[in-house]
Amino acid sequence: MNIQTPYLLFLGDAPDPLAAKVARGICDWRPESAIGQLRLQGCNADLGLRDMDIAQAVAAGAKTLVVGVANRGGVIADGWIEILREALAQGMDIAAGLHNRLADVPTLKADADRLGRQLFDVRHPSTAFDVGSGAKRGGKRLLPVGTDCSCGKMYTALAIEKALRARGIKADFRATGQTGILVAGGGVCVDAVVADFISGAVEWLSPDNDDDHWDVVEGQGSLFHPSFAGVTTGLIHGAQPDALVLCHEPTRTHMRGLPDFPVPDMQACMDAVLRVADLTNPNARFVGIAVDTSKLAEQQALDYLQQTEQSLGLVTVDPVRTGVERLVDQMI
Amino acid sequence: MNIQTPYLLFLGDAPDPLAAKVARGICDWRPESAIGQLRLQGCNADLGLRDMDIAQAVAAGAKTLVVGVANRGGVIADGWIEILREALAQGMDIAAGLHNRLADVPTLKADADRLGRQLFDVRHPSTAFDVGSGAKRGGKRLLPVGTDCSCGKMYTALAIEKALRARGIKADFRATGQTGILVAGGGVCVDAVVADFISGAVEWLSPDNDDDHWDVVEGQGSLFHPSFAGVTTGLIHGAQPDALVLCHEPTRTHMRGLPDFPVPDMQACMDAVLRVADLTNPNARFVGIAVDTSKLAEQQALDYLQQTEQSLGLVTVDPVRTGVERLVDQMI
Numbered sequence: 001m002n003i004q005t006p007y008l009l010f011l012g013d014a015p016d017p018l019a020a021k022v023a024r025g026i027c028d029w030r031p032e033s034a035i036g037q038l039r040l041q042g043c044n045a046d047l048g049l050r051d052m053d054i055a056q057a058v059a060a061g062a063k064t065l066v067v068g069v070a071n072r073g074g075v076i077a078d079g080w081i082e083i084l085r086e087a088l089a090q091g092m093d094i095a096a097g098l099h100n101r102l103a104d105v106p107t108l109k110a111d112a113d114r115l116g117r118q119l120f121d122v123r124h125p126s127t128a129f130d131v132g133s134g135a136k137r138g139g140k141r142l143l144p145v146g147t148d149c150s151c152g153k154m155y156t157a158l159a160i161e162k163a164l165r166a167r168g169i170k171a172d173f174r175a176t177g178q179t180g181i182l183v184a185g186g187g188v189c190v191d192a193v194v195a196d197f198i199s200g201a202v203e204w205l206s207p208d209n210d211d212d213h214w215d216v217v218e219g220q221g222s223l224f225h226p227s228f229a230g231v232t233t234g235l236i237h238g239a240q241p242d243a244l245v246l247c248h249e250p251t252r253t254h255m256r257g258l259p260d261f262p263v264p265d266m267q268a269c270m271d272a273v274l275r276v277a278d279l280t281n282p283n284a285r286f287v288g289i290a291v292d293t294s295k296l297a298e299q300q301a302l303d304y305l306q307q308t309e310q311s312l313g314l315v316t317v318d319p320v321r322t323g324v325e326r327l328v329d330q331m332i
Numbered sequence: 333m334n335i336q337t338p339y340l341l342f343l344g345d346a347p348d349p350l351a352a353k354v355a356r357g358i359c360d361w362r363p364e365s366a367i368g369q370l371r372l373q374g375c376n377a378d379l380g381l382r383d384m385d386i387a388q389a390v391a392a393g394a395k396t397l398v399v400g401v402a403n404r405g406g407v408i409a410d411g412w413i414e415i416l417r418e419a420l421a422q423g424m425d426i427a428a429g430l431h432n433r434l435a436d437v438p439t440l441k442a443d444a445d446r447l448g449r450q451l452f453d454v455r456h457p458s459t460a461f462d463v464g465s466g467a468k469r470g471g472k473r474l475l476p477v478g479t480d481c482s483c484g485k486m487y488t489a490l491a492i493e494k495a496l497r498a499r500g501i502k503a504d505f506r507a508t509g510q511t512g513i514l515v516a517g518g519g520v521c522v523d524a525v526v527a528d529f530i531s532g533a534v535e536w537l538s539p540d541n542d543d544d545h546w547d548v549v550e551g552q553g554s555l556f557h558p559s560f561a562g563v564t565t566g567l568i569h570g571a572q573p574d575a576l577v578l579c580h581e582p583t584r585t586h587m588r589g590l591p592d593f594p595v596p597d598m599q600a601c602m603d604a605v606l607r608v609a610d611l612t613n614p615n616a617r618f619v620g621i622a623v624d625t626s627k628l629a630e631q632q633a634l635d636y637l638q639q640t641e642q643s644l645g646l647v648t649v650d651p652v653r654t655g656v657e658r659l660v661d662q663m664i
Contacts, residue, residue, distance in 0.1 A: 134558030134590055195530050196523040198562040226466030226569045226612050230530040233555075234562025258466055261611075272607065279593075280558050 001127075003095050003120050003185040004063035006035040008052060008087070012069040012080055013042045020045035022097060023068025025179045029158045033185070035062050040079065045069070054086045064120075066182055067096035074099030084108055088117045095120035097178025097189075122181040123189045125201065132199030132238050134280050139209030142331065143241035144219040144290065147269045149228065149256045151249040152292040152319065153219035154180050159319040160245070161216045163328045170213040174206050176235065180218045190220055191231045198231060202238025214331070215239075219247065223272050224264040225255050233276055240280040243287045243331050246270055246314075250304055251295045267312060287330035288315035333459075335427050335452050335517040336395035338367040340384060340419070344401040344412055345374045352377035354429060355400025357511045361490045365517070367394050372411065377401070386418045396452075398514055399428035406431030416440055420449045427452035429510025429521075454513040455521045457533065464531030464570050466612050471541030474663065475573035476551040476622065479601045481560060481588045483581040484624040484651065485551035486512050491651040492577070493548045495660045502545040506538050508567065512550045522552055523563045530563060534570025546663070547571075551579070555604050556596040557587050565608055572612040575619045575663050578602055578646075582636055583627045599644060619662035620647035 009023040017024070027034045027047045036052035039045070052060065065087040071077060076084075076098060084094055084102075088111045096102050102119040103109050112119050142160060144153040157173055157180075164171035173180070175187025193201045206215040217239045221228030248266055255261040264272075270286050277284035289308060293301035301321055309316040315326045341355040349356070359366045359379050368384035371377070384392065397419040403409060408416075408430060416426055416434075420443045428434050434451040435441050444451050474492060476485040489505055489512075496503035505512070507519025525533045538547040549571045553560030580598055587593040596604075602618050609616035621640060625633035633653055641648040647658045 131559040134593055191526075191528040193527050194523075195525050195527045195563045195566065196560065198527050199558055199560075223565075224611060226531055227463040228528065228531075229569055229608075229611070230562040230564075230566025231527045232562075233565040234527070237558045237561055261466055275604065275607070276561075279556060279561070 001120060001122065001181070001186045003182070004093060005033040005185060006062055007033050007064050007066040008057035008062040008092070009034055009037045009047065009049065009068040010065050010080070010083065011037055011039045011043050011045050011047070012067070012071070012077065013040045014045035014069045017045045019071065020047070020069050022070060022179045022182055023047055023066070026066065026068060026183050029183045035060050038083065040083070054083065054090050054092070058090045058092065062092060064093045064095050067094070067098065068182070070098065076100050076102065076105055081105065081107060085111055088112055088115055093118040093120065095122060095182060097122045097182055099123065123178045123192055125188055125193050127188070127204065129193065129197040129200045129204050131196055132203050132234070134237065136240065137203070137206070137208040138211055139213045139215060140242045141206060141215045141217055141239050142243040142245065143217045143236065143239045144245045144247050145232070145236070145273050146219060146222045146247040147224065147263050147266060148222050148249065148252060149225055151252070152247045152290055156245055156247055156290040156319050156324065157216045157218045158183065159324045160328060163324050164214055164216070167328070169332070170210065172215055174215050174217045176202070176205070176218040176220050190235055191228065195230065198234025199238035202235055206239060217241070222255070223276065224261070224269060226258065226261060236273065236276050237280050241277060241284050242281060244273060244277065244284060245327060246286060246289045247292070248289065249292045266308070286314055288317065288327040290324070290327065291316060291318050293318045293321055333452060333454065333513070333518045335514070336425060337365040337517060338394055339365050339396050339398045340389035340394040340424070341366055341369045341379065341381065341400040342397050342412070342415065343369055343371045343375050343377050343379070344399070344403070344409065345372045346377035346401045349377045351403065352379070352401050354402060354511045354514055355379055355398070358398065358400060358515050361515045367392050370415065372415070386415065386422050386424070390422045390424065394424060396425045396427050399426070399430065400514070402430065408432050408434065408437055413437065413439060417443055420444055420447055425450040425452065427454060427514060429454045429514055431455065455510045455524050457520055457525050459520070459536065461525065461529040461532045461536055463528055464535050464566070466569065468572065469535070469538070469540040470543055471545045471547060472574045473538060473547045473549055473571050474575040474577065475549045475568065475571045476577045476579050477564070477568070477605050478551060478554045478579040479556065479595050479598060480554050480581065480584060481557055483584070484579045484622055488577055488579055488622040488651050488656065489548045489550045490515065491656045492660060495656050496546055496548070499660070501664070502542065504547055506547050506549045508534070508537070508550040508552050522567055523560065527562065530566025531570035534567055538571060549573070554587070555608065556593070556601060558590065558593060568605065568608050569612050573609060573616050574613060576605060576609065576616060577659060578618060578621045579624070580621065581624045598640070618646055620649065620659040622656070622659065623648060623650050625650045625653055
């Protein structure tokens with residue numbers, strides 16, 4: 001999967017800014033790839049990019065229309081089809097991270113086949129992976145892991161990649177989820193891989209590399225989430241991380257979507273991760289903690305970071321509020 | 333998936349008895365379902381069943397032709413197609429646990445559609461599962477777990493189901509692999525499920541039940557196998573076992589297929605399993621150990637069982653050599 005940039009970001013009829021968070025992620029992390037936005041009537045999201053129609057975007061050099069909006073159920077809305085077909089007709093590929101596949105819409109599939117365009121359904125892996133081998137690969141790897149799902153793992157990984165590159169250190173973000181893949185232009189949606197191949201897919205995603213190169217692998221799920229811990233386990237084994245960062249959201253009282261499952265203690269979570277990581281990399285270690293303090297007031301947030309750092313003995317940051325430089329200091 | 337019995341077991345041109353081990357498993361555990369065998373020229377396997385052609389099997393009441401042979405690569409051999417088509421034409425369904433799908437052979441698919449017959453590709457789940465919820469279900473569950481893959485988990489589960497039923501205790505074997513599914517006539521091949529749904533598939537497979545009912549869930553993989561530990565993790569979380577049995581093969585020096593990964597210490601493996609199991613069932617406990625001593629001489633085997641029982645403080649049996657009664661005593 002190698003999605004051509006730059007992108008025209010399609011926001012559709014997003015009911016609110018949150019519905020366009022995939023497009024927002026691309027704007028934040030790959031601004032050079034985001035050439036413009038296309039909004040339909042009633043769209044309540046705005047990325048501050050130039051509004052373009054298909055013809056304007058093509059003239060500006062856009063190679064791929066990215067569906068940067070998620071609606072309820074992850075379906076491709078009927079009202080989008082005309083625009084998507086126009087994009088294909090005018091020479092663009094289309095990429096989407098929806099549950100439903102672009103390639104399952106007969107008119108889009110027929111147009112793409114006829115015109116020689118590509119439809120990237122990034123949530124659906126198209127590669128045939130091997131099972132994981134556990135063999136040690138060259139290069140270094142960092143993996144953010146979470147006390148829960150959705151507590152900043154992708155953001156942390158992208159911030160660390162950016163900080164490493166700013167220091168002149170070779171680093172690549174390796175996407176394991178749909179938003180990450182659209183940001184990076186490639187990757188594997190590991191939770192959509194057939195279960196036998198989870199660790200093998202991550203080995204494929206993060207291949208042998210130079211000794212001084214860092215792969216910053218996007219984390220998924222949590223060992224303490226009863227829906228997704230299998231994915232997290234295979235991801236840790238496949239990534240064979242040298243460095244780990246614990247991601248945590250301090251106001252959450254229970255695991256996402258599961259009121260009966262409390263969020264684990266941070267130290268207990270790190271202990272469990274290290275026991276799993278030990279199988280494919282006995283030298284794995286935590287370099288720090290990344291807390292999403294967005295729900296706390298400034299002073300409360302800073303106090304929380306300081307207290308966590310003291311009690312757990314690891315550098316503790318909020319990638320948004322304080323940046324990740326102090327984490328990166330611990331990696332090198 | 334509800335495969336109709338009795339079966340005609342198709343052994344094809346199996347080069348040796350091991351190639352027909354799926355059929356052998358059905359004969360051993362569901363002899364009442366195995367009405368006959370069909371062997372092609374050159375077949376070197378023999379289950380001791382009556383040899384039948386399709387017409388004879390249909391006359392004897394066979395409902396499903398089961399492809400009970402695995403050849404290299406798990407493909408459907410060209411030389412089998414004529415017989416498989418004849419089975420469909422004469423009224424039988426077909427079931428197979430091969431890597432390649434029956435339904436992907438155009439002539440078989442067309443015949444089945446036209447005649448209203450079913451093709452069961454048991455390795456490929458056809459159900460749309462929910463993600464796991466971790467919610468506690470009624471009934472009791474036993475799960476065999478292994479220090480490695482292929483060390484007797486299916487055999488142990490089937491032996492325990494049989495022993496429970498012989499005592500008049502309600503029990504169902506829940507198959508999670510292709511041979512188990514063909515034995516049981518249903519189940520889910522958990523390593524073929526999309527990764528997001530591993531634990532959810534096992535929750536589906538082993539639903540809420542009577543308080544005095546045991547589900548004996550077939551185990552898969554090992555927490556210490558870097559290719560498959562993700563599957564094992566999701567399986568443990570979905571099964572939420574009350575009782576665990578550790579399966580072990582004492583002559584193995586490394587994890588199956590991976591010379592650089594030693595087989596874990598049995599106690600370390602049980603400790604790791606209990607930490608994982610704790611998430612969805614804090615009352616999970618090991619009731620005993622099942623050792624595959626088939627590669628040891630009789631006295632050596634009995635000594636090994638006794639020493640293991642003493643050093644680990646758990647009832648230790650070989651399901652083949654000594655039976656599982658003493659394990660079952662620990663369950664009730």
